Amino acid sequence: MTDRETAEDIEAEAARWVWRLDRDGRVPELEVQLEAWLAGDARRRGAFLKAESVWTLLDRAGAAASPSSSAKSARPVSRRVLLAGAGGAIAAALVAGGVLILREDRFSTGIGEVRRVPLEDGSAVAINTASAVEVAFQRTQRTVRLRDGEAWFQVAKDVRRPFVVEAGAVRVRAVGTAFSVRRRANGADVLVTEGVVEVWAEGASRAPSRLRAGQGAFVDASAVVRPAVAAPEAVDRKLEWRYGKIDLAGETLSEAVADFNRYNERKLVIADPGIADERLYGAFNTGGPDAFAAAVGASLGVEVEVRGGEIILGRRRAS
Amino acid sequence: MTSDREHIVKWVANEVMPHEAGVRAWLRRARVPADEIDDLMQEAYAKLVGLQRVDQIESPDGYFFQVVRNLLTDKLRRAKVVRIETATEIDALSVCSDEPSPEQATAARRELSRVQALIQALPERCRRVFELRKVLGVPQREIARRLGISESAVENEAVKGMRLIMRALQEEGAEVRGDRMRKTNDRSRNG
Numbered sequence: 001m002t003d004r005e006t007a008e009d010i011e012a013e014a015a016r017w018v019w020r021l022d023r024d025g026r027v028p029e030l031e032v033q034l035e036a037w038l039a040g041d042a043r044r045r046g047a048f049l050k051a052e053s054v055w056t057l058l059d060r061a062g063a064a065a066s067p068s069s070s071a072k073s074a075r076p077v078s079r080r081v082l083l084a085g086a087g088g089a090i091a092a093a094l095v096a097g098g099v100l101i102l103r104e105d106r107f108s109t110g111i112g113e114v115r116r117v118p119l120e121d122g123s124a125v126a127i128n129t130a131s132a133v134e135v136a137f138q139r140t141q142r143t144v145r146l147r148d149g150e151a152w153f154q155v156a157k158d159v160r161r162p163f164v165v166e167a168g169a170v171r172v173r174a175v176g177t178a179f180s181v182r183r184r185a186n187g188a189d190v191l192v193t194e195g196v197v198e199v200w201a202e203g204a205s206r207a208p209s210r211l212r213a214g215q216g217a218f219v220d221a222s223a224v225v226r227p228a229v230a231a232p233e234a235v236d237r238k239l240e241w242r243y244g245k246i247d248l249a250g251e252t253l254s255e256a257v258a259d260f261n262r263y264n265e266r267k268l269v270i271a272d273p274g275i276a277d278e279r280l281y282g283a284f285n286t287g288g289p290d291a292f293a294a295a296v297g298a299s300l301g302v303e304v305e306v307r308g309g310e311i312i313l314g315r316r317r318a319s
Numbered sequence: 320m321t322s323d324r325e326h327i328v329k330w331v332a333n334e335v336m337p338h339e340a341g342v343r344a345w346l347r348r349a350r351v352p353a354d355e356i357d358d359l360m361q362e363a364y365a366k367l368v369g370l371q372r373v374d375q376i377e378s379p380d381g382y383f384f385q386v387v388r389n390l391l392t393d394k395l396r397r398a399k400v401v402r403i404e405t406a407t408e409i410d411a412l413s414v415c416s417d418e419p420s421p422e423q424a425t426a427a428r429r430e431l432s433r434v435q436a437l438i439q440a441l442p443e444r445c446r447r448v449f450e451l452r453k454v455l456g457v458p459q460r461e462i463a464r465r466l467g468i469s470e471s472a473v474e475n476e477a478v479k480g481m482r483l484i485m486r487a488l489q490e491e492g493a494e495v496r497g498d499r500m501r502k503t504n505d506r507s508r509n510g
Binding site for chain 1: 327328331336354357364366367368434436438449455456458484
């Protein structure tokens with residue numbers, strides 16, 4: 001009775017089992033060991049079931065993808081599966097215009113949707129709301145076209161095949177690094193989270209510029225680079241959409257509203273121009289304009305009204 | 320076989336875990352010692368493992384309360400002294416578990432956004448391990464290389480992270496449910 005295993009010890013061991021099974025797959029040796037462990041105490045099966053359930057919750061929290069993305073599974077992919085995927089892609093290789101294209105894929109997201117897509121080279125893409133991405137891997141280059149919107153890329157290192165993102169005329173090249181690109185009317189925002197990237201613009205004579213981890217910039221169609229982000233924390237903050245969050249640290253109300261409206265059909269409207277420049281702090285769910293509106297209402301002391309498909313902030317000032 | 324298991328795992332994640340905090344809060348109010356609560360919860364989950372089908376269970380939270388209640392009743396029966404409060408709380412629970420649960424559907428959704436927030440709140444290295452493994456599917460060896468730590472350290476970070484998340488989930492889960500329970504209990508005491 002005294003040396004009875006505590007629930008805490010069991011919990012830790014159950015978590016370890018779930019991690020190991022995820023890491024190695026359900027191979028027979030492991031299954032046998034697991035069964036032996038489970039049989040040792042009535043509580044262990046319960047702890048293991050719960051740990052497995054938490055693990056699946058984490059799956060969905062990470063891959064907050066829509067059901068439509070099930071074909072190109074956004075679930076974690078083991079190295080083995082990745083290799084099998086690459087084999088399949090080579091088998092499906094086709095010759096187009098004399099260039100051997102290994103594979104071309106299109107991925108898009110609806111408003112409010114964030115999709116994570118593992119690529120066959122081991123890289124991964126997180127695609128933000130209302131965006132479209134085309135993946136075209138060739139022998140000598142891994143090309144990804146950002147047709148619309150924004151995406152963050154975690155690039156697997158492959159020195160012989162650089163990874164190039166095309167956003168309009170803007171080009172961003174990486175060997176092994178992580179960065180995001182957001183298409184704008186006349187250029188693109190680039191945020192680097194790891195390593196170094198080169199940016200330039202197709203058809204512009206300006207030489208490529210380098211951006212490193214923690215830096216962000218707007219690159220226009222003539223390759224002029226304007227630094228936009230001061231600190232590494234700010235880069236991370238601007239990429240909170242990967243976790244379904246908008247993290248405000250002094251953005252104005254009008255900037256925040258524009259950001260929320262990217263993710264929601266129901267639009268926020270600022271009725272009182274006097275509050276548009278108020279600076280805001282706090283983290284919100286991208287899909288929760290109501291909670292945001294309620295927080296704005298409470299902190300700025302203004303009225304919030306839901307009318308039709310709009311959430312109206314503040315009362316129009318009598319002019 | 321495996322798919323049945325997956326089905327139960329998903330059902331537990333969506334329908335049962337969001338209510339664990341409510342059950343724990345109730346057990347605390349019933350003066351059940353903390354280590355016994357931990358044991359009871361694991362035993363309760365173990366009961367769910369044996370279920371053949373879960374879809375026919377209309378009110379999973381009520382069902383889960385019932386399982387815990389039965390386990391507790393058994394324990395109390397074996398114990399020599401039964402505290403008055405504990406017995407009263409058990410009676411209150413039977414009233415509660417018969418009620419339909421309007422917040423059931425939203426509980427799962429709340430849970431998901433809470434998990435996202437919890438991952439964000441993990442210590443830096445834990446969070447990186449989860450991100451690399453769960454979001455990007457990076458193998459353990461590669462995670463170790465990228466973070467510059469040993470593979471067993473990666474495993475330990477993962478275990479630590481999972482436990483932190485479990486802890487957070489089970490302590491502050493279904494606040495709505497907890498409140499309602501308190502009301503039910505008050506009513507039964509007053510009347």
